[in-house]
Amino acid sequence: MRKGKPNDPERRTRILRAALEVIAMEGVHAASYRRIAAQAGVPLGSTTYYFSDLETLIVSAFKTLRDGLEPRYASPLRDARTDDDVVDALVAATCGSTAPTLDDIRIYEEMHRYGARSPQVAGLLRDLQEASLVILRRSLSDSAARAVDALMWGWWSYRALNEHDRLDTGMVHDAYRALVTMAATERVPQK
Amino acid sequence: MRKGKPNDPERRTRILRAALEVIAMEGVHAASYRRIAAQAGVPLGSTTYYFSDLETLIVSAFKTLRDGLEPRYASPLRDARTDDDVVDALVAATCGSTAPTLDDIRIYEEMHRYGARSPQVAGLLRDLQEASLVILRRSLSDSAARAVDALMWGWWSYRALNEHDRLDTGMVHDAYRALVTMAATERVPQK
DNA sequence: ACCAAGTATGTACCACCGTACGCATATTCC
DNA sequence: GGAATATGCGTACGGTGGTACATACTTGGT
Incomplete structure (x- = not known):
């Protein structure tokens, strides 16, 4: 058959x-x-x-975005060995070589907004965020990981709003450095 | 007449x-x-x-939101005198007494999205952001102000996505503290 | 060759949208 | 009291939306 x-x-x-x-x-x-x-x-x-129906079409589309987006900026973070590596990877993911394009950010924003009314998409977003946190927690405390995640999203959002302004790399670097250092000092000193 | x-x-x-x-x-x-x-x-x-036309209605509505929202979380920041005050005010604005409601955050997100296609609304958003930066720069360096602004937005966004989870105040406090401290160390030591 | 079932399409509803516009009502000036 | 004007309202039109569905086409089994 x-x-x-x-x-x-x-x-x-x-x-x-x-x-x-x-x-x-x-x-x-x-x-x-x-x-x-x-x-x-x-x-x-x-x-x-x-x-x-249209809902399943859109949700499916968002799923494919998730599957395509995740590995791209996850692997540099996974490979980071020192705190400096982590900071560099974060800067790259924010406004450097591994950063999402403006189009990607826009889709991501649409996803957020759509997720406010679609439990399915909200779930997708939480998955995406949780995956990001899992990776960050390899190098950072839970608190720092959450702060870094929020900050990165904030900057992506900034980029979407101010299309032409490029984020100052030094500024971005310093901010992540401050959060990572915070995580280091609160970390139990390893033997 | x-x-x-x-x-x-x-x-x-x-x-x-x-x-x-x-x-x-x-x-x-x-x-x-x-x-x-x-x-x-x-x-x-x-x-x-x-x-x-509908566009002017929606833009007008967003304007009233801006006018209503701005003073609320601006004045505690304006009154902050020490770095500790600043951090406290930021925490309050993020998840404390002066923080926006979930509804306000949702509207703000819609505004962002709408702003991607409406130059008028994009302008409103930039105004709002600039106003926030002006206040933050009274206490912080430009870099720190921008980082703080991005981080706050990131956390608001987080709140919108995870409606029931309350943000951990200590975590939020530590992150702002780290950024503010960074600003203090890079600040030219005053006589 | 033929049939059954999955694949693919065009058309037709019905609901809702922004907008236009004519008409009714209220208010102020003379 | 009228005239003029701002306010307030109902309806109608052209367009677009999701969805239903009857129809065709393609394929694999027999």
């Missing part, structure tokens, strides 16, 4: 990618079946076929 | 308040003329009369 293979196996993922593009460019409020279909270059019926 | 006094002088502000309520509860995407009118208990025509 194996009948009917997909004619276009890529279609589903293409639709999801298109959804993220629309969300990044015009926000979730613009992410309609029709708009996404146009973006993906597929007919309307195709989107409703793969995703029976 | 002063003819026709408003029959209901409160109406305009009532509509603005209703708009903020809708935005807080259901998001800007739900803030339609009709929905706002229903919330305010006035007919549709009444909203279109006072605000010729």
